[in-house]
Amino acid sequence: xxxxxxxxLHATGIPTILEDKYFCRLLVLGMILAVVVLGFSLDTSxxxxxxxxxxxxxxxxxxxxxxxxxxxxxDWYGHTGGSFTRIQPFGKLDCQGCVGFVDDEMWFADPYSxxxxxxxxxxxxxxxxxxxxxxxxxxxxxxxxTCLFWADNRPGTGGYHEHPMFYFxxxxxxxxxxxxDETLYNSSSYSSSGSSWSIxxxxxxxxxxxxxxxxxxxxxxMNVDDIRIGSELSDSKxxxxxxxxxxxxxxxxxxxxxxxxTTTGTNTSTNPPPTGYWATSPCNCQGNTGGAYxxxxx
Amino acid sequence: xxxxxxxxxxVAALSLVLAITGVIWYSHSAAASDAPYxxxxxxxxxxxxxxxxxxxxxxxxxxxxxxxxxxxxxxxQDDVIAYLNRYGxxxxxxxxxxxxxxxxxxxxxxxxxxQLMNGESVGRPDNALVCYVKVQGPFSLANSHAGSFATSxxxxxxxxxxxxxxxxxxxxxxxxxxYFQ
Numbered sequence: 001x002x003x004x005x006x007x008x009l010h011a012t013g014i015p016t017i018l019e020d021k022y023f024c025r026l027l028v029l030g031m032i033l034a035v036v037v038l039g040f041s042l043d044t045s046x047x048x049x050x051x052x053x054x055x056x057x058x059x060x061x062x063x064x065x066x067x068x069x070x071x072x073x074x075d076w077y078g079h080t081g082g083s084f085t086r087i088q089p090f091g092k093l094d095c096q097g098c099v100g101f102v103d104d105e106m107w108f109a110d111p112y113s114x115x116x117x118x119x120x121x122x123x124x125x126x127x128x129x130x131x132x133x134x135x136x137x138x139x140x141x142x143x144x145x146t147c148l149f150w151a152d153n154r155p156g157t158g159g160y161h162e163h164p165m166f167y168f169x170x171x172x173x174x175x176x177x178x179x180x181d182e183t184l185y186n187s188s189s190y191s192s193s194g195s196s197w198s199i200x201x202x203x204x205x206x207x208x209x210x211x212x213x214x215x216x217x218x219x220x221x222m223n224v225d226d227i228r229i230g231s232e233l234s235d236s237k238x239x240x241x242x243x244x245x246x247x248x249x250x251x252x253x254x255x256x257x258x259x260x261x262t263t264t265g266t267n268t269s270t271n272p273p274p275t276g277y278w279a280t281s282p283c284n285c286q287g288n289t290g291g292a293y294x295x296x297x298x
Numbered sequence: 299x300x301x302x303x304x305x306x307x308x309v310a311a312l313s314l315v316l317a318i319t320g321v322i323w324y325s326h327s328a329a330a331s332d333a334p335y336x337x338x339x340x341x342x343x344x345x346x347x348x349x350x351x352x353x354x355x356x357x358x359x360x361x362x363x364x365x366x367x368x369x370x371x372x373x374x375q376d377d378v379i380a381y382l383n384r385y386g387x388x389x390x391x392x393x394x395x396x397x398x399x400x401x402x403x404x405x406x407x408x409x410x411x412x413q414l415m416n417g418e419s420v421g422r423p424d425n426a427l428v429c430y431v432k433v434q435g436p437f438s439l440a441n442s443h444a445g446s447f448a449t450s451x452x453x454x455x456x457x458x459x460x461x462x463x464x465x466x467x468x469x470x471x472x473x474x475x476x477y478f479q
Contacts, residue, residue, distance in 0.1 A: 069446060069453075084338065099390075100440045111447040119478060120454070121447035135388075135441050139353040147353075151443050154418070160444055160457075161418045161475030162388070164353040181338065202341035209336065214347035219417025226447070234440060247338055258339065270446075 069100075072276030072295045073230030074265040079192035082185030082251030083108050083227040084258055087128060088292075089175035091241025093146055095130040096171065100234030102274065102297055103129035104243040107229075108184040108197065110222035115155040122222045124197045126150040126182050126215070130171050130238070139164040144171035148180065150199045152217040165213040166203060179204040187216060190256035192224045231274040231295035240297040244279055248290035260290035273297040348421050352470030356381050371427060371466040375403040378431055378464065387433050387460050388474035390440035399434040401459075406430055411463045420463050420472055427466040434459055437476060454478050 085106045095102050105127020116122035131138035131145045139147035148166035153159075168175060180203055187196040199215035229245040249258040262284040269276055274297040282291035358372030379400055392398050406414070409424035420428060436456045446453045457476035465472055 069444070071446060086338070101443070103443060105443070107445045109445065109447060120452075121445065123445055123447070125443060125445065127443070129443060131441075149443065152418075153444060154416070157416050157477065158418065159416070159475050159477035160442060161415065161473050162443060163350075163421060163473045164471065165350055167353075179336065181336075181341065183339065183341075183343075187343075198343045200341060200343040200347075202336075204336050207336060209341070212341050212344075212347050213350045214343055215350075215421065216345070216348050216419050218412070218419045228445065232443060232445075249338075 070233045070270045070272075070274065071230055072269045072272065072274040073228050073232075073267075074276065074293055075268045076227045076248075076250065076261055076263070076265040077225060078250075079223065079225055079253060080227065080250040081190040081192050081194075081224070081253045081256065082183065082258065084181070084183045084247065084249040084251075085229050086246045087180040087182065088244045088246055089128070089178055089241070090243065091176060092172050092174050092239075093128065093130045093241075093243075094172040094239040095132060095235055095237055096144070096239075098130065098132045098235035098237045099135075100238075101130045101132065101135075102231065102233045102235070102238035102240050103127050104231050104240070104245065104295060105129070105229075106182050106184065106227070106245065108224055109226040109228060110224050112225055113155075113221075113223050115221060119153065119155055119158075122153055122155050122220060124150070124152045124184050124199060124217045124220065126165075126184065126199050126201060128168070128175070128180060128243075132171075132235075139167040140170070145169070146171055146173050146175065148201065148203070148213065150201075150215040150217075152197075152220055154217070154220040155222075158219060163215050165201065165215065166211055177206050179207075185251055186224075190251060190253050192253055193222070195219060195221045197222070228268065229293055230269070230276055231297065233274050233297060238273065238297050240274060240295065242279075242294050242296045244292040244294045246280075246290065246292040248282065248293070260288050262288060264291065348419065349423070350421060351468070352421070352465055352472040354469070355471040356464055356469030358467065358469045371405050371429060373429075373466075373469050375405075377469075378403045378429060382431070382433065387435065387437055388462060388471070389435075389442055389457060389460055389476045390438035392435045392437055393456055396436055398437075401432040401434055402430075404430045405466055408463075415461060415463070415473075415475060418473065418475060422465070422472065428472065429464040429466050430461065431464070432459065432461045439476065442476065 107123050107125040109123035110116045111121040133144040138145045146168040151162040183200040186194040187198045197217040203211040248261040251258050261282045264281050274295050276295045279294040280292040356373050360372045408420040408422040408426040408428050411420050411428050411430040436458045459477045462474040463472045
């Protein structure tokens with residue numbers, strides 16, 4: 001007879017405490033609880049998640065794009081009246097000894113209309129950037145800084161203009177406590193066509209709204225056909241921790257409602273650095289929140 | 299109930315696991331409450347939000363009027379020229395062999411400055427006093443955040459002309475730009 005009887009347990013030396021059913025239940029419950037909580041904690045901590053990703057990333061060389069500006073970017077093409085992204089930093093942007101900068105931002109562009117192709121493209125953009133020590137445009141003059149800016153490139157003789165918006169701190173300041181919500185949209189209608197565009201920004205620190213700097217791009221006739229998110233680099237000395245561009249949305253031209261992106265868009269990056277990848281891909285599925293596009297420059 | 303060394307060790311281990319679990323749970327809850335995720339689209343655009351302070355640039359030094367308010371500019375055209383000669387233009391250095399020319403320095407209303415920039419917004423009410431400056435390079439675009447979009451026309455790397463607007467009272471930079479045509 002191979003079936004073990006209760007007496008066999010004693011005979012094999014297994015402690016008698018396992019016969020205590022209440023103790024066994026408590027032991028199992030405690031172990032399950034520990035596993036669940038530990039797993040939950042490690043999986044959902046942004047810092048832990050970011051650290052895990054850093055460990056898996058290969059180092060990259062300097063950008064070899066002949067154009068001195070390099071990109072880790074994703075584009076969604078199609079006419080739209082607005083766009084939204086949330087920039088979530090997991091560290092710093094740094095550019096010690098740079099002439100140029102490294103940034104994370106969103107563009108809202110018209111690369112195809114005839115009045116825009118004659119100037120390359122028309123767009124509105126906003127983002128967080130480093131400003132070198134020798135850059136008189138720094139939002140904290142004579143100090144290398146990290147700032148929020150917006151800019152536009154307009155058709156005809158409009159040219160390119162840039163506006164300082166907010167001072168985060170010196171170059172390399174840790175931005176992990178911040179969230180920066182950016183909305184770029186037609187100021188007067190839901191249409192993709194217009195000449196006045198609003199740049200609405202909400203800056204949160206530790207979850208608290210601390211500033212709402214904004215801008216308005218005027219005399220900028222565009223038929224917007226391109227939303228771009230990502231990082232731009234114009235110096236070989238740039239360094240950036242992981243920054244995620246999350247909750248990516250476009251504005252429906254019919255209803256004015258913002259909808260989550262459901263595709264990963266088009267990769268328009270140059271060779272790294274900077275490097276970009278989908279930490280969470282947008283999908284046409286339940287629970288989609290527009291994905292999280294991560295960039296870094298190590 | 300019989301007591302054995304194994305039982306005591308097991309109870310101690312279980313207590314330790316539960317204590318660690320509790321600490322982690324509490325830490326996670328505390329972190330979450332410290333940095334809650336704010337709702338999306340919580341902020342609505344207002345034109346007054348576009349009147350940002352700008353970046354510190356020219357040091358204002360002219361005295362205020364007797365009432366304490368400033369009606370005229372708090373710095374001079376020479377201050378603007380000295381600032382640009384010292385720090386250069388905002389887009390980037392002039393190309394090798396070139397020298398920056400300051401073409402004009404004007405104290406005008408914000409509305410007029412916008413007209414001089416072919417309709418670019420200044421970030422001030424129409425009647426606000428500002429200082430408009432126009433310069434000639436050519437300038438490199440090291441500090442320009444210009445995008446690179448796939449078109450038949452390659453992105454420019456230099457610009458011949460530039461301009462900038464300072465708040466006439468604070469001396470802060472409000473906007474700078476370059477022109478390619």
